[in-house]
Amino acid sequence: MRPEKVEIKVTLADAPDPAAPARHVEEAVERLGLTGADPWTVVFCEDVTDAAASTALLDIGVVLRVRGKTATTGDSTIKLRPSRWSQLDPEYFENVDADEDNLEDLKIEADWAGEKRSLAASMTVKWSDSRLADGRQVAELFSKKQLDFLATSSVGRVNLAAVSMLPPITATRFGEITVDGLTSKVRGERWRVDELDFLELSILVKPKNAVAAQAALTAFMQQKQLPVDDSQVSKTRRVLEHLIATSTI
Template structure:
């Protein structure tokens, strides 16, 4: 049966010092023969209200808030702000949020464009439907022209870049009302991305995330909507191809978002 939605299959390498000794991620980069990749910085927003029974309430209720800043090889920059519902239910996605769509023209909130996706995320035994709205933003809002070139922190709190389009998406689809101003920015995470990396017969996206005390690679492939491939068979074959390159996947496979949010929230609490 053709796939109703795209399926992204993810495998994590590294990320735990007890399983991955220092230098193991560097060795994985060498094993994959990766050239210089595209640098990026990533922030997440979470509710760190003291005394909550849930450690990561936004993540645990399926709401993810992310801001990215990409450094292009020609020296220019791109930035976007994303709200993702994961896991999402089909019953919480009314029209027009029941289908993927995008716009190249600026929405009402003055951004450059947006992309709305519905896809399945597979990481180990985890299978989630995810609905995400990515809105392009002006990178100057994150790194003003007069900011030091080596500045790591955003001069503008990332929560301020979520605009009307995100608010409409949340109002229509989210189970819980969110006051963005009450969320705490976490990060930045230093990232590097490589596209079109050959791993066996698979064309793979590779992304490295590094933040104090945490360093790992995520390798991912995507099955397009309408394709007839069995995702489970592809997962097994992809895992075999990764192992054949001498890489040792982390035993606790999960999304990189959860891994870094747990790390960043623990560090912020400490």
């Protein structure tokens, strides 16, 4: 088995140094001409306790994310990353596009960030309500099919009654841009919370084109003199660790 698509990512990040704040991300947005975006609200859910400020779910490869795109529209995603084909229930071996009869979108994709490569399986459902403002329990943010996906395919048991919603962050999804040497358009997304600021550029390509596409995207970053973050720590992990360390949940 192999994924149908590979998502290739590069990230720029501003180090949180109040004495000498960097502006790499802001400069990159301007230099790349990234426009046409309205901010979204993004909320992650984690297993947080007073005695152990840790990313327990992320550590077992579970990401629970809810995005509010307007006051009454958004989507909820359960992502398993890193994932394995062998941990997935056979019902989830193939990608599924959402339609009128099936509200959930299932994607199994390779995830490349520098030399770090993994498999990610995610199920997303779009919604048209005000669930982020309704005071719902964590389990009520996701569909029954998503909860079945989590229960049957996660490497560990997750009791959502013991999971907390973290403080929201702001995300901006920009319009796509064209890069020489790439047939796929490049998507930009910026995350900001407190002093943290990240810009991620990503492309989605077929596996046979992934090596060449990653080289072309890297060359583009060098040509634009944009400093890529080579730490190999995902923006999701950095943001979750920051939120947990600074929140009073």
